Amino acid sequence: MSGQLLQLLGIFSLLSILSIGGGTAVLPEMREMTVVQEKWLTDAEFRDVYSIGQIAPGPNMLMVIVLGYKVSGFAGAAVAFAGFFLPCCLIAWGTCRVWNHFEGSPWRLAVQRGLAPLVVGLMAAGMVAIARTAIVGFETTVLAVIVFAALYFGKKVNPALLILGGGVCGWIFMR
Amino acid sequence: MKVEAPGVPQSANPRITLWEIFLTFFVIGATSFGGGVVAYLRNSLVTKKAWLDEDGFMAALEISQALPGLNATNMSVIVGDKLHGPLGAALAFLGMTLPGGIMVLVLGVAYASNQNNAEVNAILKGVGAASVGLLLAVTLQIGHKQLEKIGDLTIVAATLLLVSFLHVSLVVVLLTVAPIAIWLYRPRPASKGAQPS
Numbered sequence: 001m002s003g004q005l006l007q008l009l010g011i012f013s014l015l016s017i018l019s020i021g022g023g024t025a026v027l028p029e030m031r032e033m034t035v036v037q038e039k040w041l042t043d044a045e046f047r048d049v050y051s052i053g054q055i056a057p058g059p060n061m062l063m064v065i066v067l068g069y070k071v072s073g074f075a076g077a078a079v080a081f082a083g084f085f086l087p088c089c090l091i092a093w094g095t096c097r098v099w100n101h102f103e104g105s106p107w108r109l110a111v112q113r114g115l116a117p118l119v120v121g122l123m124a125a126g127m128v129a130i131a132r133t134a135i136v137g138f139e140t141t142v143l144a145v146i147v148f149a150a151l152y153f154g155k156k157v158n159p160a161l162l163i164l165g166g167g168v169c170g171w172i173f174m175r
Numbered sequence: 176m177k178v179e180a181p182g183v184p185q186s187a188n189p190r191i192t193l194w195e196i197f198l199t200f201f202v203i204g205a206t207s208f209g210g211g212v213v214a215y216l217r218n219s220l221v222t223k224k225a226w227l228d229e230d231g232f233m234a235a236l237e238i239s240q241a242l243p244g245l246n247a248t249n250m251s252v253i254v255g256d257k258l259h260g261p262l263g264a265a266l267a268f269l270g271m272t273l274p275g276g277i278m279v280l281v282l283g284v285a286y287a288s289n290q291n292n293a294e295v296n297a298i299l300k301g302v303g304a305a306s307v308g309l310l311l312a313v314t315l316q317i318g319h320k321q322l323e324k325i326g327d328l329t330i331v332a333a334t335l336l337l338v339s340f341l342h343v344s345l346v347v348v349l350l351t352v353a354p355i356a357i358w359l360y361r362p363r364p365a366s367k368g369a370q371p372s
Contacts, residue, residue: 016243016244017243018243018345018346018349019243019244019245020241020242020243020349020353021240022240022244022245022246023245024310024314025345026345028338028339028345029338029344029345032342032344044296045290047299047300047303048286048290048296048299048303049283049286050303050306051299051300051302051303051306052279052282052283052286052299053279054302054303054305054306054309055282055302056275056278056279056282057204057205057206057207057208057274057275057278058204058205058207058212058247058271058272058274058275058276059212059245059247059248059271059272059275061245062272062275062276062279063279065276065279065280065283066279066280066282066283066286069280069283069284069287070283070287077280077283081272081276085244085248085268085272087243088242088243088244088245088248088249089244089248089249089252089264089268091242091243091244092238092239092242092244092248092249092252092253093252093253093256093261093264095238095242096235096238096252096253096256096257097256099238106362107357107361107362109360109362110357110360110361110362111241111357112237112240112241113360114353114356114357114358114359114360115240115241115353115356115357116320116321116327117318117321117326117327117328117330117331117334117356118330118331118334118349118352118353118356119240120314120317120318120321120322120327120331120334121330121331121332121333121334121335121338121352122334122338122348123310123313123314123317123318124314124318124331124334124335124339125334125335125338125339126310127307127310127311127314128335128339129339130303130306130307130310131307133303134300134303134304134306134307135304135307136300139304140300140301140303140304140307141304143301143304143305143308144304144305144307144308144311145308146308147304147305147307147308147309147312148307148308148309148311148312149308150308151308151309151312151313152311152312152315152316158208159208159211159309160208162305162308162309163208163302163305163306163309165305166301166302166303166304166305166306166308167298167299167301167302167305168298168301169301169305170297170298170299170300170301170302170304171294171297171298171301173297173301174297174300174301175293175294175297
């Protein structure tokens with residue numbers, strides 16, 4: 001395995017283990033490591049890669065495949081995928097088998113309640129990280145506000161349609 | 176370390192085949208657009224297939240949320256393991272990630288060769304901006320309970336400040352904020368309840 005693939009594997013495995021609160025929670029750290037430290041891609045490219053993850057079905061964080069591909073081609077895509085998903089899946093698999101032993105333990109509740117606000121904070125930080133790359137002027141600000149308002153105040157709007165609508169708006173207004 | 180503790184996973188429900196597990200998660204993975212995979216999971220696993228009851232689903236979701244990893248993939252591993260042991264877990268995971276993974280790879284390859292195309296850039300710019308609105312809405316919807324209590328709100332704000340504005344590494348944030356937050360909710364004598372300040 002080349003040095004760069006090993007580096008990809010290291011970075012994404014670390015992010016995998018740190019991804020308490022899901023994928024959004026590690027976006028700031030992912031940007032920091034891949035854009036700022038390694039300079040594998042620019043902020044605009046990071047936004048593009050994230051957007052591609054939004055367009056595809058399934059977990060958004062499959063975007064790591066595109067990131068890996070950008071860095072090291074198909075081998076990079078495979079390494080980023082395995083690095084990002086295998087460690088946390090193994091942890092989940094191991095833990096779900098012992099978790100039930102703690103049923104009724106007051107500490108289990110403490111962990112859940114304590115982690116809840118931490119996770120919300122990390123999600124907010126993930127949103128800020130994407131906003132810093134994706135909000136680049138008047139049009140993008142307006143679009144983000146409209147989508148937010150439609151989802152937050154609207155009733156049962158399908159987010160996928162708004163994401164696609166965002167792409168259409170971009171195509172019309174941001175060329 | 177107990178490898179096969181008696182009665183822990185009620186694995187191997189003989190009527191549910193590995194193929195059925197793979198296919199079910201593949202369909203969820205292929206149709207869950209725009210995030211919010213949990214809703215799709217509930218609809219399929221609890222409502223349509225009845226592989227889990229509501230309590231079982233919530234229990235699996237609780238574990239998924241407390242652990243590293245995405246809810247979608249953690250749920251697939253936990254439910255797959257419950258239904259058919261390690262092989263079930265592996266196939267559920269692959270079903271969940273294959274459709275999106277293949278599509279993302281195809282789009283990624285197309286993107287890499289059209290990166291300087293103004294139209295591609297404009298579309299992704301629009302999608303990126305829309306995603307920010309989506310992330311903000313999801314964060315507020317999930318976090319509205321946490322934003323109402325002063326103790327929780329402090330933890331939310333401190334986390335955001337540390338990560339986004341002071342650029343403290345995530346390892347450090349997790350190792351400092353998580354123990355403090357859990358300690359605030361530590362089990363106490365019943366008379367006091369488990370509310371921080």
